[in-house]
Amino acid sequence: MNGRLRVLVWALPPFIFLGAFYFLPLVRILVTALGPDRLVGGGQAVLPDWRSLATVLGFTTWQALVSTAASLVAGLPLAWWLRDHGSRLRSVARLLLTVPFVMPVVVTASAFVALAGPSGLLNRWLMGWFDLSAPPIQLMHTFGIIILAHMFYNTSVVVRVVSGFWSQQDRRLADAAGTLGATAWRTLVTVEAPLVLPAVVSSALLVFLFCFSSFGVVLILGGLRFSTLEVAIYRQAVSYFNLPAAAVLALIQLAVTFTAMSLYTRLQRRHAVPQQVEATEQFADDEPRTRGHWIGDGLGTAAALILVSPLVALTGQSFSVGTSEWSLVNYAGLLQGRADSAFLASPVEAVGNSVRNALATMVISLVLGIGMAYTLFLMPGRAGRWLDPVFLLPLGTSAVTLGLGYIISMGPLRTSPLLVPAAHALIASPFVLRVILPALRRLQPGLRQASAVLGATPRQTWWRVELPLLLPACAVAAVFAFAVSMGEFGASLLIARPEHPTMPLMIFGLLSRPGLANLGQAQAMSVVLMAVTSASIFALDRLPVAIREF
Structure with missing residues (x-):
C-alpha cells in the first residue's frame, strides 16, 4: 500500500463524517439565511448593525x-x-x-x-x-x-x-x-x-x-x-x-x-x-x-x-434544599416522573438515554479521532498544517449553530435518536485527536522499520506494533469522549426529542421551573451527573498514561 492510498484510507471516514455532519449543516444555514427563500418574516433579512x-x-x-x-x-x-x-x-x-x-x-x-x-x-x-x-x-x-x-x-x-x-x-x-x-x-x-x-x-x-x-x-x-x-x-x-x-x-x-x-x-x-520509551528523570521524584x-x-x-x-x-444542598435537615427526598423524586414535566420521560430514563448516547459517542469518536490522527501524521507539508485546525473546528463552533443546521439539513434524520450521538461525536472527536496524535508522534520510527525488515506488512505492523502502543491513549480518549457526551448541552437543546431527553436537558428543564421541589431534583440529578463524569476522570488514574494534551 503506497503512501497516498494509506492517507486516503485513514482520511475517508473523518472527511465523510465532517462533510455530512459539519460542513453541510453550516452551508445549509448560510443558504437558507442569505438565499432567496429566507425564513425571516416578510422576506426581509435583519442584519445586526455595526455598533x-x-x-x-x-x-x-x-x-x-x-x-x-x-x-x-x-x-x-x-x-x-x-x-x-x-x-x-x-x-x-x-x-x-x-x-x-x-x-x-x-x-x-x-x-x-x-x-x-x-x-x-x-x-x-x-x-x-x-x-x-x-x-x-x-x-x-x-x-x-x-x-x-x-x-x-x-x-x-x-x-x-x-x-x-x-x-x-x-x-x-x-x-x-x-x-x-x-x-x-x-x-x-x-x-x-x-x-x-x-x-x-x-x-x-x-x-x-x-x-x-x-x-x-x-x-x-x-x-x-x-x-x-x-x-x-x-x-x-x-x-x-x-x-x-x-x-x-x-x-x-x-x-x-x-x-x-x-x-x-x-x-x-x-x-x-x-x-524514548524508558523512564526519564523528572522533577523532584527522588528528592527528600x-x-x-x-x-x-x-x-x-x-x-x-x-x-x-x-x-x-x-452536593450538600442536594440533601437539604429548602430545609435545615438532611433528607433523600430529592433523590427519591428522581425515581418518578412529574406530570407537569416538559419531557415525555422520567429522570431515570434520561440517565439511560445519556449513557447510551455516551457509549455510541465513544465508539464513533474513536474511529474518527484515530483516522484524523493518522491522516495528519502521514500527510506531510503545508496540507497537513492546514488540515489540523480544520479537524479542530467543531471544538470552537457554536453548538447552537450546529443544532440549527441539523434541523434544517437532516430531513427525516432530525427525528432520529441517532442524531444526538452523531453530534456528540463531532464535538468529542477533537479531544480524541488531541490525545491520540501526540501519542502517535511519540512512537519511535525504528519500531515500524524493524517490523518491515522482519517481513510484516503495514497492516500487520499497525495491528501488532502500533495499536498496542496506542491503546492507553485510546483508553484516555474514550473516557474523555464518554464524559463530553454525558455533559453536552448546547446541541442537544435543539435536536434531542422530548421523549429522549438527556440528563443535562432534564436538569435545565427542572431549573427553569419554579419551586423548591424542582430545584432540589435538579441539584440531585446534577450530583448524579457529576458522580458519573467524576468517576470517568478518576478511572484515568488507573490507566498507564497521563493526560497531557486536550
Whole structure:
C-alpha cells in the first residue's frame, strides 16, 4: 500500500463524517439565511448593525481575555506544584482539578447557585453568623460570576497542559543552575520558565477559545445583561428566528476559532518530539521531603479544594434544599416522573438515554479521532498544517449553530435518536485527536522499520506494533469522549426529542421551573451527573498514561 492510498484510507471516514455532519449543516444555514427563500418574516433579512455587532464582539473578546488571565493566574502556580509526579497527594489533587473541566454547564450553574446564590451556602452561613437580614453576596447575573465560572472550568486546562509539559523537562538543567549559584527563584525565571513558555501559550490559546465560544455560562449565570457571540447566535436564531444575523455572527466566530486553532496546532507541532520509551528523570521524584514540600502540598491542596468548593456545596444542598435537615427526598423524586414535566420521560430514563448516547459517542469518536490522527501524521507539508485546525473546528463552533443546521439539513434524520450521538461525536472527536496524535508522534520510527525488515506488512505492523502502543491513549480518549457526551448541552437543546431527553436537558428543564421541589431534583440529578463524569476522570488514574494534551 503506497503512501497516498494509506492517507486516503485513514482520511475517508473523518472527511465523510465532517462533510455530512459539519460542513453541510453550516452551508445549509448560510443558504437558507442569505438565499432567496429566507425564513425571516416578510422576506426581509435583519442584519445586526455595526455598533451592536462591535459591542457583542468587544464583550466576547474582553471577557475571554479576562477569563484567560484569571485561569493563568490560578493555574500556573498549581502547574508548578503539580510538575512533581512523586507525591500521591498531588496525584489526587491533579484528578480533582480535572473534574471541573468535564462538568456540564447546567451542573456548574447549579453548583454556583448552591454556593453563592441568594439562598446558597455562603449567604446562609454569613446571614446566620452576622445576623443579617439580606444576602451579603450578590454575584448572580454579574460579570464577576462569569469570570469565576470560566476560571472554574479552565484552570484545569492550564494545569494539565503546563504541568504535563513541565514534568518532562530535564531536571539536570535546574540542578546545574543551582550548582552555579542561582537561587530557586532565579532558576525558575531564567531556566524553567523559558522552557515551558510554549506550553503556557498553548494553554492560553485553548482557554481563550473556550471562553470566546462560551454559551451556557453566560446564558444561565449572566442573565439578560450579557451576551457573547454564542449567546447572540442562540437569541438571533431561536428567539428572533433571524437566521441572517445568526449566520454573520457564526462566520465571525468561525474565523476567530480557525485562527486560534491554527496557532495552537503550529505550537504543538513545533514542540512535539519523539521520546524514548524508558523512564526519564523528572522533577523532584527522588528528592527528600522538606518543610517547604509540606507547606507547598498544604497550599496546593487548599487551592484545589477551593476550586472544587462549588461542587461540594452542590452536593450538600442536594440533601437539604429548602430545609435545615438532611433528607433523600430529592433523590427519591428522581425515581418518578412529574406530570407537569416538559419531557415525555422520567429522570431515570434520561440517565439511560445519556449513557447510551455516551457509549455510541465513544465508539464513533474513536474511529474518527484515530483516522484524523493518522491522516495528519502521514500527510506531510503545508496540507497537513492546514488540515489540523480544520479537524479542530467543531471544538470552537457554536453548538447552537450546529443544532440549527441539523434541523434544517437532516430531513427525516432530525427525528432520529441517532442524531444526538452523531453530534456528540463531532464535538468529542477533537479531544480524541488531541490525545491520540501526540501519542502517535511519540512512537519511535525504528519500531515500524524493524517490523518491515522482519517481513510484516503495514497492516500487520499497525495491528501488532502500533495499536498496542496506542491503546492507553485510546483508553484516555474514550473516557474523555464518554464524559463530553454525558455533559453536552448546547446541541442537544435543539435536536434531542422530548421523549429522549438527556440528563443535562432534564436538569435545565427542572431549573427553569419554579419551586423548591424542582430545584432540589435538579441539584440531585446534577450530583448524579457529576458522580458519573467524576468517576470517568478518576478511572484515568488507573490507566498507564497521563493526560497531557486536550
